[in-house]
Amino acid sequence: MKRFAKILCALLAAILPLGAFAACGGAASDVLYVLSFKPEYDEIFEEVNQIFLDEHPEMSSVDYRTVDTNNYNSVFTSRIQSGYLDVFTSEVTYMMQGSNNYMEPLEHRDYMDDVKDEYLTLGSFYDPSEGGEAELLTMPIERVANVVYYNKDIFEEYGLSEPTTWEEFCSVCQTFSDATKYPVAGKSRIESPIIFGARSEWPAMAILNSVVADVIGINQPDFFDEIVNYDTNTNIRFNNANWVEVFEKTQQIGTDYVDSDIYGLDYSFAATYFSIGNTTNNSWYPMMIDGTWVNSQITAEFEVGAFALPAVSDPTNAEGKKNLSVKTGATLSVFNRSNKKDAAQDYIEIFFRDEIYQKFVDFAKTPSVKETVEQTDTLVNSIFDENKYTFVEAYDSRMPRYFPLVSASEVVALMKGQITAQTVADTLQNQVELNKVDWQEYTQLSHTKS
Amino acid sequence: MRTIKQESGGMRTMRKSRLKTTPLVNPYVAIAATLPALLSIFVLAMLPAVINLAISFTDYHGVGQPFEFVGFENFVRVFQVQNAAVGVWDSLLNTLVFSVCVVLIQQPLSLGMALIVNRKFKGRSFFRALYFMPTILGVSVVGFTWQLMFDPVSGPIATLLSRFGTSSALLGEEGLSMALVIIVAIWANFGYAMVIYIAGLSNISEDVREAAQLDGAGSFKLFWYVTLPLLKSTLAINFWISISGTLSMYDIIYVLTNGAAGTTTLALYIFKLATNSSSNQGQAAVLYIYFSVFVTAVMLIFNFLFRRKEKEVKA
Numbered sequence: 211m212k213r214f215a216k217i218l219c220a221l222l223a224a225i226l227p228l229g230a231f232a233a234c235g236g237a238a239s240d241v242l243y244v245l246s247f248k249p250e251y252d253e254i255f256e257e258v259n260q261i262f263l264d265e266h267p268e269m270s271s272v273d274y275r276t277v278d279t280n281n282y283n284s285v286f287t288s289r290i291q292s293g294y295l296d297v298f299t300s301e302v303t304y305m306m307q308g309s310n311n312y313m314e315p316l317e318h319r320d321y322m323d324d325v326k327d328e329y330l331t332l333g334s335f336y337d338p339s340e341g342g343e344a345e346l347l348t349m350p351i352e353r354v355a356n357v358v359y360y361n362k363d364i365f366e367e368y369g370l371s372e373p374t375t376w377e378e379f380c381s382v383c384q385t386f387s388d389a390t391k392y393p394v395a396g397k398s399r400i401e402s403p404i405i406f407g408a409r410s411e412w413p414a415m416a417i418l419n420s421v422v423a424d425v426i427g428i429n430q431p432d433f434f435d436e437i438v439n440y441d442t443n444t445n446i447r448f449n450n451a452n453w454v455e456v457f458e459k460t461q462q463i464g465t466d467y468v469d470s471d472i473y474g475l476d477y478s479f480a481a482t483y484f485s486i487g488n489t490t491n492n493s494w495y496p497m498m499i500d501g502t503w504v505n506s507q508i509t510a511e512f513e514v515g516a517f518a519l520p521a522v523s524d525p526t527n528a529e530g531k532k533n534l535s536v537k538t539g540a541t542l543s544v545f546n547r548s549n550k551k552d553a554a555q556d557y558i559e560i561f562f563r564d565e566i567y568q569k570f571v572d573f574a575k576t577p578s579v580k581e582t583v584e585q586t587d588t589l590v591n592s593i594f595d596e597n598k599y600t601f602v603e604a605y606d607s608r609m610p611r612y613f614p615l616v617s618a619s620e621v622v623a624l625m626k627g628q629i630t631a632q633t634v635a636d637t638l639q640n641q642v643e644l645n646k647v648d649w650q651e652y653t654q655l656s657h658t659k660s
Numbered sequence: 661m662r663t664i665k666q667e668s669g670g671m672r673t674m675r676k677s678r679l680k681t682t683p684l685v686n687p688y689v690a691i692a693a694t695l696p697a698l699l700s701i702f703v704l705a706m707l708p709a710v711i712n713l714a715i716s717f718t719d720y721h722g723v724g725q726p727f728e729f730v731g732f733e734n735f736v737r738v739f740q741v742q743n744a745a746v747g748v749w750d751s752l753l754n755t756l757v758f759s760v761c762v763v764l765i766q767q768p769l770s771l772g773m774a775l776i777v778n779r780k781f782k783g784r785s786f787f788r789a790l791y792f793m794p795t796i797l798g799v800s801v802v803g804f805t806w807q808l809m810f811d812p813v814s815g816p817i818a819t820l821l822s823r824f825g826t827s828s829a830l831l832g833e834e835g836l837s838m839a840l841v842i843i844v845a846i847w848a849n850f851g852y853a854m855v856i857y858i859a860g861l862s863n864i865s866e867d868v869r870e871a872a873q874l875d876g877a878g879s880f881k882l883f884w885y886v887t888l889p890l891l892k893s894t895l896a897i898n899f900w901i902s903i904s905g906t907l908s909m910y911d912i913i914y915v916l917t918n919g920a921a922g923t924t925t926l927a928l929y930i931f932k933l934a935t936n937s938s939s940n941q942g943q944a945a946v947l948y949i950y951f952s953v954f955v956t957a958v959m960l961i962f963n964f965l966f967r968r969k970e971k972e973v974k975a
Binding site for chain 1: 737740742743744745746807810811812813814818827828829830831832833834917918919920921924935936940
């Protein structure tokens with residue numbers, strides 16, 4: 211009896227914690243786990259989910275989850291550790307910072323023949339430490355740009371046109387800034403020349419990216435390509451005159467042309483307030499700085515225009531065009547430790563079927579990555595106009611993995627005037643020096659084998 | 661009297677002998693019952709703490725990434741300025757401001773509400789439930805509700821301010837932002853402390869209060885000399901929970917401001933550092949260690965001060 215009690219107790223001791231941990235569960239073999247940081251595209255993905263389930267009767271469901279950008283990193287990290295991941299959206303920023311380590315090379319499918327070469331290149335990575343050729347690790351689904359949206363009606367009302375230089379941009383902003391203090395009778399009341407989701411902080415990077423694209427892109431066009439030679443090229447410093455100019459101009463935009471109340475505005479409201487003008491017949495915000503991922507959320511009835519923020523006196527580059535700060539935007543990848551890799555590749559293929567992808571392109575208002583699908587939206591096509599702009603990869607997307615970046619909180623503090631441009635530049639340079647060992651071995655990770 | 665003594669002595673002998681022969685709880689059952697909890701603590705607390713300690717000596721960047729042993733480098737480097745907007749010392753100061761304000765406002769408020777809803781009046785249960793409700797709402801709900809309230813363009817508070825011809829960035833305004841976060845944190849948690857005070861108050865015998873009243877004690881004297889001393893252990897528990905909770909609180913701040921406008925506490929600073937994929941996780945691990953030492957030190961000081969006060973009262 212005593213022995214029986216001992217065995218019973220031992221079993222009890224073992225079963226209880228095992229039961230507790232078993233309750234945590236594990237990734238199911240008949241469920242496809244999809245993680246995205248693009249909640250605005252849920253509608254399209256739900257359709258893909260349905261088609262996938264119809265064509266894969268062996269799968270019981272698609273566990274499709276979207277997480278906002280701020281939380282994506284932490285959720286993504288926990289998913290790769292728990293294994294609840296098969297397909298995920300990513301972007302170049304994440305790839306350069308390490309998520310390419312979790313990507314299964316995409317196997318060739320028919321839809322890839324229709325994808326434009328530039329996008330296949332953007333999704334391909336070559337790591338010298340691994341050897342071999344560049345591999346297609348992720349498939350871009352869109353392309354985004356950092357731009358200034360503007361209300362054409364208000365511009366017309368105030369007799370203004372699209373600015374083409376930094377001085378003209380400041381002049382436009384000043385006109386609206388004056389109007390906030392001294393409302394002009396018969397003209398729309400202006401609350402703030404520029405609006406953006408300042409409290410969420412990360413949208414401030416769109417402003418910094420735009421300024422970098424011009425100030426660094428025009429004055430020191432080889433800066434980013436030369437980062438690999440940081441140790442020998444002393445011009446590659448983040449506290450040089452060009453970078454201080456970047457931070458000074460970003461600060462000027464923030465302190466002079468953004469109303470202080472805007473620093474309490476959540477990102478999710480910015481596009482709504484920009485769009486609201488026509489519905490209330492009282493246009494408050496003539497300009498909004500954001501990425502083109504917001505296109506689908508701009509529901510204005512007035513005519514919306516967009517331009518690349520001109521941050522220098524002569525923003526014409528060596529190609530005779532202007533620089534436009536762009537990012538790959540979202541991409542689709544297969545988790546390399548997934549046990550449903552084939553199904554995951556099928557899922558991506560379904561997304562790229564012409565009828566589905568056309569819906570996506572129309573909805574997301576993004577340039578199409580496929581030759582067989584066209585974007586017809588005038589605003590989108592005017593932004594991604596290759597005759598007008600040279601597409602320059604955004605600063606926060608093109609830096610090597612683990613390379614210290616200016617944080618969004620620093621940009622907002624800078625724009626509020628709480629810290630100086632020189633402080634930001636010196637702090638960044640200091641961080642680059644301190645972390646050299648961490649990033650140098652990764653700097654050669656690139657899209658193509660040179 | 662002698663008989664009683666003899667009887668009680670006999671009882672004691674009998675109890676001792678019974679304990680020796682037939683223990684009230686089978687020791688195997690006792691061990692088995694504690695093992696799951698021990699195992700859980702080991703797996704969910706001790707093991708991560710050991711792993712965290714190991715990571716603190718590396719430049720680990722995440723799962724599957726190469727890393728190297730860097731010795732004590734991270735222990736020094738975390739104090740170097742990494743972000744021009746907010747650093748470790750700023751976040752420590754914010755933590756202290758947040759914690760002190762929340763504890764010092766929340767505790768009297770909770771006690772006051774407990775004293776009110778402990779009185780016998782119609783609808784008492786309704787008010788108790790109402791005040792406790794924010795506690796069960798959850799951080800996300802509380803956070804998003806107050807975000808809407810504090811929207812600087814068309815939120816109700818902004819609308820009210822505009823009636824007085826003024827405006828504010830509210831959650832985006834330096835200084836004010838911390839005050840608003842403190843108010844929301846108090847609002848969201850005071851119900852929990854209130855319930856503990858109600859439990860403490862219900863343990864105070866009515867006889868004691870009546871005796872004090874018969875001796876001529878007024879409301880204030882009754883509270884100050886009778887209720888408050890008898891609530892000492894409840895006060896200690898509530899202060900303990902509140903201090904340790906606010907020192908490590910980051911969720912409500914994360915949802916409300918994401919640390920913007922001077923609201924980054926040390927816990928949030930570490931969380932953001934640890935979940936940023938480009939960050940050196942070794943430095944985040946070091947900050948966790950410093951943070952644990954800091955919280956433990958604060959709680960030990962609290963214990964020391966509270967016990968000394970207790971001894972003074974007894975003396």
